[in-house]
Amino acid sequence: MLDKIKNEIVKAFLFDGDFIYAEPFGCGHINATYAVYFRRETKPPVRYILQAVNTTIFTDPQGLMENIQGVTSHLRKKIQEQGGDPQRETLTLVPTRDGKLLYEDSDGGFWRSYLFIENAACHQSVNRPVLFTNAAKAFGHFQKLLADYPADTLHETIADFHNTVNRYELFEKAVAEDKAGRAASVEKEIRFFLDRKADGAVVVDAIKEGRLPLRVTHNDTKLNNIMMDNDTDEGICVIDLDTVMPGSVLYDFGDSIRFGASTADEDEQNLSLVSMDLGLFEAYTAGFLSEAGASLTDEEIRLLPFSAKLLTLECGMRFLTDYLNGDTYFRIHREHHNLDRCRTQITLVADMERKMEEMKKIVAKYVNRT
Numbered sequence: 063m064l065d066k067i068k069n070e071i072v073k074a075f076l077f078d079g080d081f082i083y084a085e086p087f088g089c090g091h092i093n094a095t096y097a098v099y100f101r102r103e104t105k106p107p108v109r110y111i112l113q114a115v116n117t118t119i120f121t122d123p124q125g126l127m128e129n130i131q132g133v134t135s136h137l138r139k140k141i142q143e144q145g146g147d148p149q150r151e152t153l154t155l156v157p158t159r160d161g162k163l164l165y166e167d168s169d170g171g172f173w174r175s176y177l178f179i180e181n182a183a184c185h186q187s188v189n190r191p192v193l194f195t196n197a198a199k200a201f202g203h204f205q206k207l208l209a210d211y212p213a214d215t216l217h218e219t220i221a222d223f224h225n226t227v228n229r230y231e232l233f234e235k236a237v238a239e240d241k242a243g244r245a246a247s248v249e250k251e252i253r254f255f256l257d258r259k260a261d262g263a264v265v266v267d268a269i270k271e272g273r274l275p276l277r278v279t280h281n282d283t284k285l286n287n288i289m290m291d292n293d294t295d296e297g298i299c300v301i302d303l304d305t306v307m308p309g310s311v312l313y314d315f316g317d318s319i320r321f322g323a324s325t326a327d328e329d330e331q332n333l334s335l336v337s338m339d340l341g342l343f344e345a346y347t348a349g350f351l352s353e354a355g356a357s358l359t360d361e362e363i364r365l366l367p368f369s370a371k372l373l374t375l376e377c378g379m380r381f382l383t384d385y386l387n388g389d390t391y392f393r394i395h396r397e398h399h400n401l402d403r404c405r406t407q408i409t410l411v412a413d414m415e416r417k418m419e420e421m422k423k424i425v426a427k428y429v430n431r432t
């Protein structure tokens with residue numbers, strides 16, 4: 063691939079200078095990401111991010127790029143108005159030489175490029191709570207700047223991504239078909255999700271009935287999708303905008319808590335290690351509301367604690383659905399891996415149900431309604 067990048071791909075983009083070399087870059091699991099380096103005559107060398115879009119997952123790369131272009135243009139305008147540095151605080155696409163956002167290579171692969179955000183890094187894990195708060199601030203800020211974006215103009219890059227009503231249908235179908243002959247062995251787990259079926263409709267119905275606003279959602283609010291300043295650890299730029307879609311702010315908040323506030327890995331087998339850490343919940347809530355609080359509706363705020371449970375329920379149910387279907391969607395590394403994952407999510411949901419009142423108190427503490 064490095065030869066192809068050198069001989070074909072880099073020539074298609076409006077890069078400044080003479081190509082020096084390309085190398086695989088970062089720890090993303092979805093796209094193939096490279097850094098490409100250029101020498102310039104009077105200026106210091108420069109590097110860019112070059113990515114091959116994963117078209118197995120994203121079947122409409124043009125629609126996806128329209129989303130990214132729309133959202134980053136809006137962010138750029140806002141950041142400029144507030145006197146910030148748009149080239150550092152949002153992604154900037156580098157166009158191709160013929161003015162397009164994507165280059166289709168000779169094998170049908172789709173490539174795009176971004177300016178490289180220097181002096182910043184993506185952290186893989188929350189080894190310090192301050193990183194979690196800073197991540198929350200960055201996602202909250204992203205939400206705040208996009209609060210007036212017409213979310214209904216965005217393409218749905220993965221259909222029904224957080225449609226929990228639809229996810230329940232797929233789950234019940236998997237139980238009924240029992241393709242892998244495993245349903246009898248996981249009756250308790252199946253029951254856990256069926257008992258909470260009404261929860262699955264709460265947000266979907268509220269959006270449909272206009273009780274919750276449709277917003278720009280990121281849908282991959284992991285710590286490693288924020289560039290953090292090397293000197294200050296502040297979250298400066300939200301990246302990885304492939305899954306930007308119309309949805310509820312609750313999806314992003316809930317999912318951040320689901321994986322970020324858990325005391326154990328998603329596939330931990332010793333369930334006594336798995337719980338939702340209220341300290342981390344508070345760290346995230348404080349950061350998120352400090353930025354986005356004023357732009358959220360009362361109903362969104364009311365449902366924040368519930369959203370953590372909802373997104374965990376959804377995720378656990380997806381793992382169980384895949385287990386029942388014979389492990390065809392999530393990559394597994396051991397037998398019953400999807401069942402282990404499902405059980406950590408069930409444990410988290412149960413723990414969140416126990417802690418729901420405390421979560422509500424924490425949200426109330428950081429809501430600043432004047």
Ligand code: ADP
Pocket residue numbers: 087088089090091092093094095111153176177178179180184286287301302303304
């Ligand atoms: P994936 O969907 O595969 O996770 P990302 O868009 O998150 O792809 O990119 C993968 C990694 O590349 C990021 O975690 C980050 O380390 C790095 N990266 C992406 N965009 C930039 C950028 N504009 N500047 C610097 N590093 C970047």
Ligand code: MG
Pocket residue numbers: 090091286287302
């Ligand atoms: Mg990423």
Ligand code: MG
Pocket residue numbers: 092093282302304
């Ligand atoms: Mg991604």
